[in-house]
Amino acid sequence: MVLLFLLDLSAGREPRGHVRRHAHRHRERQPQQNITLAVILPQSSIKYPWAWPRVGPAVERAIRTINSDPSLLPYHNLTYIFKSSEDERGICSESVASLEAVDLKWAYDPWAFIGPGCTYTAAPVGMFTAHWEVPMITAGAPAVGFYDGYPSVTN
Template sequence: LTLAVVLPQHNLTYPWAWPRVGPAVRLAAAAVNSRRDLLPGFTLGWVFGNSEDRHGVCSEMAAPLVAVDLWLAHHPAAFLGPGHWQLPLVTAGAEAHGFDDKSEEFGLTTRAGPSHRKLGELGVQLHRRFNWTRRALLVYWDERVDDRPYYFTAEGLYVQLPTLRNLTVMDVVFRHGGNFSFIIQEIKAKGRIVYVCCAPDTLRELMLQAEREGLTGGDFAFFYIDTFGASLQGQRFPEPRRPWHRGDPHDARARRAFQAVTIITYKEPENPEYRPFVQRLREEAREHFNFSMRDGLVGQEP
């Protein structure tokens, strides 16, 4: 049996880049092949195809072409990455709300990573728990030229929060060179429960402006959506100072401002099997992919 893997090969900005996923694929195949009861009469192997374009971006054009090539050459039984031909698909991506529809093309898709619908459901539970029944505001970065990760993250909240009766959900979009003062004025006018989706450094600039204009004293609640804990990634993980600390003259103010921020991120597993598995993953990555991982929700190169 052949497993086809279609992932970005070199671009480590993607949590599911091949140097991170490859070690797990190798370990999984070895574990399956070591047990005669799992696939009696078969040996599980895998083939890899790169989904990056010439700019190193995970491409909606390159990935399907690679998938077709793998299908024609190897006739795989399942895919990791984009899938078709009524074959099972396991992916760490496909977070967007649209992938929730299992009635047609996504019926055989299994998501092993986060889904933005679950994030939206968490938002619903927060509003119910604290009786926030009037407004919610989504503030997110969207250049409309990349994979639009912050847009799709905010989408989960945008779709799920209105299931609360009478709750008004509004949004504020900003781009490179955004006017933070304008964004703060929008927040003042539109809502006190604020969900923010952007890069960690951008969040810090936004919160410094919020502190200047008096929004961090307790009247406004800011929730920073940081799925893989990028804002907490320092020399160790989690690094409690990392969200606000940059070693510049603004650190003291940033620390005060971040008292108004709650970071929503994944929780690392605590089951006893997790740490030994991570250690084996690191060894595989170092030996077979020349890639060094460190602590964190996404293994980073040092």
């Protein structure tokens, strides 16, 4: 479902470096460009419903499915980079998630963020993604404040 949302977004947003070409009678073979998703979720603690062991297989399957059907994202290859939002005790950490988000943004310039899921980890990352104008999709973060104050966050 998250990736369907991203497909909908792809209709209006082209990845950086994408050059629109006029259609020619004979279609040129265009090189594939990567679309990177940054995933920040608890890595091992399955007490969270949005933890990587629970949702990771679905993310990986969706990416495989999208990449295997060239009609879904023509000339693009979907990839992801995963980072944990857990501290050393296995608890969602707002400082860990924030630092990982900044590192992911500067190292990979992702097209969208998936997670974090905990309210206290999602709040600062949601502020960053709004500033960066990068969508953030979270299955958690149920706080009421996300409904109005975070325009780039989708729950």
